[in-house]
Amino acid sequence: MNKQQSGAGQPDRTLALLWRNHRPAAEPARKRGAGRRPSLDLDDVVLTAIRLADEHGLAAASMGGVAKELGVGTMTLYTYVPSKEELLDLMVDQVMSERELPGPGARPDDWREQIEIYSEQTRAMFGRHLWLSQISTIRPPVGPSMLAAREYLLAAMLVLGLSAAETNTAALAITTYIDSAAGLEAESRLIERTTGQANDAWWHERNDLWETYFDVEQHPAMTTIWNAKGYQSSTQEAAAESYRYGLDRLLDGIQAQKH
Amino acid sequence: MNKQQSGAGQPDRTLALLWRNHRPAAEPARKRGAGRRPSLDLDDVVLTAIRLADEHGLAAASMGGVAKELGVGTMTLYTYVPSKEELLDLMVDQVMSERELPGPGARPDDWREQIEIYSEQTRAMFGRHLWLSQISTIRPPVGPSMLAAREYLLAAMLVLGLSAAETNTAALAITTYIDSAAGLEAESRLIERTTGQANDAWWHERNDLWETYFDVEQHPAMTTIWNAKGYQSSTQEAAAESYRYGLDRLLDGIQAQKH
DNA sequence: TGAATTCTCGTATGGTATACGAGAATTCGA
């Protein structure tokens, strides 16, 4: 009856961990009393997990793997983190804090340049931590870094003078586009790394598709593009071009909406 | 030395499975000779896996789970499918074939209406098979259904009269947007189902965020939007609105690009 | 010098994909 749910069942505990460096004035740091001294602190755990995931993939950041790297028993980690789920939240908020989004005084005047900064910082973040692409953001860690990013984007959109609801909707559409596309780019590089095979090589290996199965008459549009040399780029280049193109057109459309 | 790699190491075998119902005339069906008769066929395996994933989540479509459902031993499945990876490819191509994309004669004149059909069919597909959102599409199953979808989209874009390369780039940007956003929508519903908690309830549980940690002075834009009632919608509604808005603006931008 | 408190961590549980190899079922050639 009195039993507490662990992990995600304790949102207040999770919030306290995420905001541990932004403690409200009302709640002072818990002072040490009786009891054995901890041999680690939370940042050791989080930063080690991030390093392992960066270097050897998200699977290497298992509870056992992190514990072994720190030289402690697996179960010791549960003193610092309620569950794996919270550890992932903490990892995500940590790497999100690496994005350098200029403060109110230091932002470019042009709103599109501000979005551009968000886009580049986000791509760089995914590039440094490819495993981010494997983590769901439907229920993101609502820590300081996520709030800072949202604040930045909404501030950029506000100068357009749209209605409050439309500003929010447009900002949501932009983050969805940027985060998804940057995630796909990271996922692509991650797969190349883990399989040891470049994406172009993967397609090349499927040459049989065109030689044996592809029916020209059923695919006239693809054939037209092909004959007009529309498929010259590598997979990487094509993805980068479509990212750039799509973002520019999306922002064009939003700007035109301004009336 | 003579050992064959299993699974993804045999792209030709995978292609043959994907295109099994579009066999080229040159390669007739293999005729039965000596040997024990199979007790299943490939479609039994694929359709059962899809049904289990639909009803009980992707984890239920494990090799053991599918085998038990079919009343055979786990290892028996490996007669029909080289590995779990290929089974996933076959499941994906199968559900992609459910999208009803009209043929050359039956398409609306307006290219945007054609895109709209793709968008709605894709959202419906994700809605029927929420587990699709958990599967990477960086290296998609290059089967008949994927090619048909690409053909449809490129045909829609061709009427704009852009260059071949730009047509391809624009089509890529549109699929990225639609597939990502539809995937996020499915992922959202999936999480609600598996946790038994609506996303709004999840946010509500984090009320402490606003009461204890949120600093109004550091988040003026969010505060402005909040005070102007910009956050009235539920999570679901906001996502749907931003999807609609973003797609429309993206298509606006592409159309304006036409010169 | 206990007692209370907090941190440490070994063991056990139930889940995953699949390599291996023995055995069963079927057809075909002699």
Add this chain to the structure above:
DNA sequence: TCGAATTCTCGTATACCATACGAGAATTCA
């Protein structure tokens, strides 16, 4: 009609994963 060749069936074993439980160690305070 009988053996050989072929193909399908599937039990067992391996190496991972997160984490519940509870015993034991370290530390402070009364």
